[in-house]
Amino acid sequence: MSIPSEDQLLRRSRMGLLARANPQRLAALMPDLPAHAWLRAPEIGTVMVRGRTGARGAPFNLGEMTVTRCSLRLEDGRVGHAYVQGRDRNHATRAALIDALMQGTEAARIEADLLLPLRAEEDERRTARAEKAAATRVEFFTMVRGED
Amino acid sequence: MYVATKGGERAIEAAHQWLAEARRGDPAVPELSIAQIREQMTLAVNRVMAEGSLYDPDLAALAIKQARGDLIEAIFLIRAYRTTLPRFGGALPVETDEMAVTRRISATFKDVPGGQVLGPTFDYTHRLLDFALMADGDAPQAARKPAETQPVPHILQLLDRDGLMEPLTQGEATPPDLTREPLEMPADRPLRLQALARGDEGFVLSMAYSTQRGYGRTHAFVGELRIGTCAVEMEIPELGFAVEIGEIELTECETVNQFTGSKTEPAQFTRGYGLVMGQSERKAISMSLVDRALRWDELGEENTGAPAQDAEFVLYHCDNIQATGFLEHIKLPHYVDFQSELELIRKLRRDAGAETCKEAAE
Structure with a gap:
């Protein structure tokens, strides 16, 4: 696999954000769906998750996770794909629509109205978790013995 | 040896109806939602996902509810469901x-x-029952401290x-x-x-x-x-x-x-x-x-x-x-198997009895 281009990196990060997004929140941010035709209707399946022996060694199969995928085409021909965690067909549909819309003139609007809030909310959740973890970090101190 | 192979349907249906009623428990007590199990019985949900070998908290919570909290039964439900899904592929190893x-x-x-x-963590807790949890309380808040992510x-x-x-050692990309x-x-x-x-x-x-x-x-x-x-x-x-x-x-x-x-x-x-x-x-x-x-x-x-x-x-x-699966199957009808065992025991006793009679007579 070759080194991804800047566009690919942005698309990758977007698709990751959409895959991790809460489906209800995404639906609230995107109530109306533009017309589209299915290249692959939403389908629920699994992906085998893998770990590495000793964290960095040989891969092994850990277990599966549920994933929903779909591919669609907008009326103007732009194609969008989605692979999202869970079993929500609407979640996958919206993710694929955004993937397609981001390849055209709507990109700036979608970035501002949809991706920006999703990213900010995710950052907030992550910061909250990190801050709670930080509060449970042990601060060791040495007991000072008496003189002599 | 003929055994009845029909006749259990009505009993089975009634048993399943009773199971549904028993699962619900006292109707005066509010019913558990899947979200409640997912959010408040998280470690049970985690165990069902790990041993069911399928990461999906909502499904695991549903399985726990359906199994009346019997986690092995819940894991069984998840394993069975998993087999109905197509596999899209394998992920890259998690880092x-x-x-x-x-x-x-x-x-x-x-x-x-x-x-x-x-x-x-449960570590450093005193493992004393906390009766405060029997009453409704405000949602507790974790402490926070500025952090780097x-x-x-x-x-x-x-x-x-x-x-x-x-x-x-490194191994095959596809394990x-x-x-x-x-x-x-x-x-x-x-x-x-x-x-x-x-x-x-x-x-x-x-x-x-x-x-x-x-x-x-x-x-x-x-x-x-x-x-x-x-x-x-x-x-x-x-x-x-x-x-x-x-x-x-x-x-x-x-x-x-x-x-x-x-x-x-x-x-x-x-x-x-x-x-x-x-x-x-x-x-x-x-x-x-x-x-x-x-x-x-x-x-x-x-x-x-x-x-x-x-x-x-x-x-x-x-x-x-x-x-x-193998253990519990022995509770299912084994009438024919057992009949042959019964026949064998009776025959052995008959033979032994005949021996004893013969010895006594001698």
Whole structure:
């Protein structure tokens, strides 16, 4: 696999954000769906998750996770794909629509109205978790013995 | 010998109706929602996902409700559901170096980069029943402290750097899969880890405990135990590159074990590894102890005949769905089998009786 281009990196990060997004929140941010035709209707399946022996060694199969995928085409021909965690067909549909819309003139609007809030909310959740973890970090101190 | 093969339908239907009523319990008590189980019985949900070998908290919560809290029954439901789904492919291995940790402790080093992070642990609680939980209360709030969200490095890398740890071996990009090929011996380490990761927590715990008590002793230290979330990435054929398809919670345990060296290897530390879906440190620690015990052969150690050193024994008995399936089938009708046993016993007694009569007569 070759080194991804800047566009690919942005698309990758977007698709990751959409895959991790809460489906209800995404639906609230995107109530109306533009017309589209299915290249692959939403389908629920699994992906085998893998770990590495000793964290960095040989891969092994850990277990599966549920994933929903779909591919669609907008009326103007732009194609969008989605692979999202869970079993929500609407979640996958919206993710694929955004993937397609981001390849055209709507990109700036979608970035501002949809991706920006999703990213900010995710950052907030992550910061909250990190801050709670930080509060449970042990601060060791040495007991000072008496003189002599 | 003829036995009735019909006639149970009505009884079965009534039994299932009663099951549904019993599952609901007293209708005066509010019904549990799936979200309540997912949010408030999280560790049960985690266990069902790990041993059901399918990461989906809502499904695991549904299975627990349907199974009336019988976790092995819930795991059975998840395993059965899993078989109905197509598999889209295999993900890239999760990078636990990048884990956003909620807990991260080491029993080998006190001062480590990133520190010892306790997380939401039962450790240091007094194990006294908290009667305050019987009453409705306000939702408790965790303390917070400003934090960096940088990933924390693995502690064992410190020993790696000094060359004191056994080197890790790389393997096939596509590891063997016991859900696709029957588990056969000898099983290599990736296959053993897969079996242990979905194995019964109680069984793996007891096997690990047996090594601590001297049956295949390996002197394990918990080098690092971490719990947190990791991204799952997969190559998408339509795109030609990998994307994140989600995020899962994992528990990882790396043990450091004494190793005095062999003919070919210098004295060094060896590794045991445990990785489990969800928050389950008892299982992750157990898994790494059993993983290490099963490595006696490749490390040139003595086989003391301990159960935890016997891969066939451990791997063929750690799956609670296989075990319960075979165990519980003996309660199903065996009328014909038993009739033949009955005939045999009667015949043996008749023959013995005839003998005795003959002896008495003589």
